[in-house]
Amino acid sequence: MTENIQKEIDKKLKELQKNKVLPPSIIEQLREKLSQFKITKKQFERIINEIIKAYKLALVEPGEAVGTVAAQSIGEPGTQMTLRTFHYAGVAELNVTLGLPRLIEIVDARRNPSTPMMTIYLEEEYRNSEEKAREIAQKIEMTKIENVAKNIEIDLVNKRILIVLDPELMKNKGVKVEEVAERLKKLKKGEIIVEDNVIYVERKTEKLPELQRLLEKIRNLQIKGIKGITRVVIRKVKETNEYVLYTEGSNLAEVIKVPGVDFARTKTNNIHEVAEVLGIEAARNVIIEEAMGVLEEQGLDVDIRHIMLVADLMTATGEVKQIGRHGVSGEKPxxxxxxxxxxxxxxxxxxxxxxxxxxxxxxxxxxxxxxxxxxxxxxxxxxxxxxxxxxxxxxxx
Amino acid sequence: MDKKRKKIDIFCHELVPKHELLSKEEAEKLLKKLNIYPEQLPWIKKSDPAAVAIGAKPGDIVKIIRKSPTAGETVVYRYVIDK
The missing domain is CATH 1.10.150.390 (DNA polymerase; domain 1)
Structure with a gap:
């Protein structure tokens, strides 16, 4: 007998979902709640009818000023936000812009956020040991010669540049002397002589400015890593017990190509980058996530529907548009x-x-x-x- | 950096919802039901990575099945523009 009713309920719920009378989330909740009680067919029908009635009442009516309501609902809590710019976000070592400045950044759709940041998840074989995670971190972190050198200077007597490498720093960053020498050779700016931890770049020239220019160039020479990622921090996430990389700087397109990086979960807070790499729909999701994240962090309870409306509007033309003079407001007909x-x-x-x-x-x-x-x-x-x-x-x- | 490059399917990513291309008939039916011109739908660029992945051309309509925190799942449409 009860089985019969169960079947009946299932059938009806599926029908409701198919005809789009109720959204899937409500049907899921209904199914869960109903399974806890023994009810008759008649009671079930009454429940359903009541729910449909309540759902229809809760819907936005045609002609309702949703935009104004959204503006007020975001604007009012916005006045209570702290003006403090920096706050730590899960990782103490990384500063991330939060609060009102970040919210403004999001709706203004700035091309480069003031603190770009990535959260990089790793594939199974790397996520469980710190050593393996560090391997990936070294691959990603942009390392310049000046990051591994104790001293870089011009040797005026012999007309050459002297690079003294720091073995400890090199080990830390996973760089070998040969790699540095190889990179210098590619520059084709003189003969490279390696002596233990010291590298000489012989430059047959009398002009001092030329040597100085070369010195600057060598200082900023990138040995390894991905452009834009200036720092990587490895952290263990307690909930899932896995190692995750947090970075200062963002370069989604390159990072997802690195073997060992779990592409599906890796994220950045740079909305434009997401739009370019993953498409406009993903950018919409990032806008929602970032905006909700900022509001929640400040302890403000704003309904996600308001944020979703803003995100929809910002992405309506297929590219990320700011709310403001150069975007949505400035292009009104x-x-x-x-x-x-x-x-x-x-x-x-x-x-x-x-x-x-x-x-x-x-x-x-x-x-x-x-x-x-x-x-x-x-x-x-x-x-x-x-x-x-x-x-x-x-x-x- | 390793020379090996991974092949990437953007639809694997958490942030990317499912995109489907509507057939001519489906598109017509949709526009009739909503009583609108295709340009009145939100747009998606033809160069959008998701549009490229499903092979959408300008003038097509893309059906997007989003995971929604409020409704569980919602369906939206975007009109492919030439850009």
């Missing part, structure tokens, strides 16, 4: 709406030069004109059939 936002005169002038039209469909332009705004009740318009009038006109004429 209405002249008045644009003029009401920023640089009023410029917009009015340009519109008049081009002979632009304003069809007065938005909110701002109708407020300016002094008309009812097309929201809520105002989103309805009255149309009249003119058939009878035509008939009348026809008969009289």
């Amino acid at each position: 209405s002249v008045f709406a644009r003029a009401a936002f920023e640089v009023t005169v410029k917009h009015l002038l340009e519109a008049s030069l081009r002979g632009e039209q304003d069809i007065l469909r938005g909110v701002a332009e109708n407020v300016i004109i002094g008309q009812e705004i097309p929201l809520g009740t105002g989103s309805l318009e009255l149309l009249m059939y003119t058939l009878r009038r035509k008939e009348e006109e026809g008969s009289s004429g």
Whole structure:
């Protein structure tokens, strides 16, 4: 008997999901809750009907000002945010911009965040031992010659550059003397002589400035690693008991190519980079995650739907657009709406030069004109059939 | 760095939802149901990595099945633009 009801419930729930009466998350919750109770078919039907009714009541109505509600819901908690820029985020050694400055950065869709950061997860064989994790970290971290050298200087007497390497630093970064020498040879700027931990670059020239330029070049010569990743920190995540790399600097496109990196979970906080490598939908997800992360970290409870709306708007044109003059607000079709936002005169002038039209469909332009705004009740318009009038006109004429 | 390069399927990534290409008939049916022009949908560039991966061309409509924290799963559509 109970089995029968169970089957009935399953069937009905599947039907609801298929016909999109209720979203999958609610159906999942229902299924879980219902399995805990013994109910009759009649009770089940009543429950379902009540839930559908409640769900429909909770939906946003057509013409509701969701954008304004979202703006207020993010704006008000925003006033309580600390203006403090830096805060540690899981890793004490890394500073990451958080709070209001970071939130502004996200909605402004800055090309480069002030503190780019990556979270790199590793594949199974690397994630369980620190040694293996360090191997990958050394591969990723950008190492310049100056990072492994004790001293780099110009030897004026012999017209050469002297590089004294630090064995400890080299071991730490996983660099060998031969590697450094090899890299210097590729530069083709003189003869390379290796003596233990000292490398000489012989340069037959009398000009001092030339030597100085070469010195600068050698200092910044990249031996290994990925461009942009200036620091890597290895941390053990308690929950999953695995080693994870956190980096200062970000270069998603290159990092995911490194063998041993778990591509599927590796993330960056650079939205544009994600848009380029993983596509616009992934960028939308990053915007949501980053914005929610900032708000949560500050202990502010903002409904994710507001953030999702912002992210949807920012990615609607297929590329990441900022909310502001150069993005969403600056590209509104209405002249008045644009003029009401920023640089009023410029917009009015340009519109008049081009002979632009304003069809007065938005909110701002109708407020300016002094008309009812097309929201809520105002989103309805009255149309009249003119058939009878035509008939009348026809008969009289 | 190792010379070996991994082959990467972006749809494996946590952040990338499932993308599907709509057939001509499906696209027409959708537009009729929503009563809109295709340009009124959100856009996706034809050079977008996800669009490239499923072979979408300008004028196509891509169906995206997102994992949503509120609804569990939602379906959205994007119109492929020439850019």
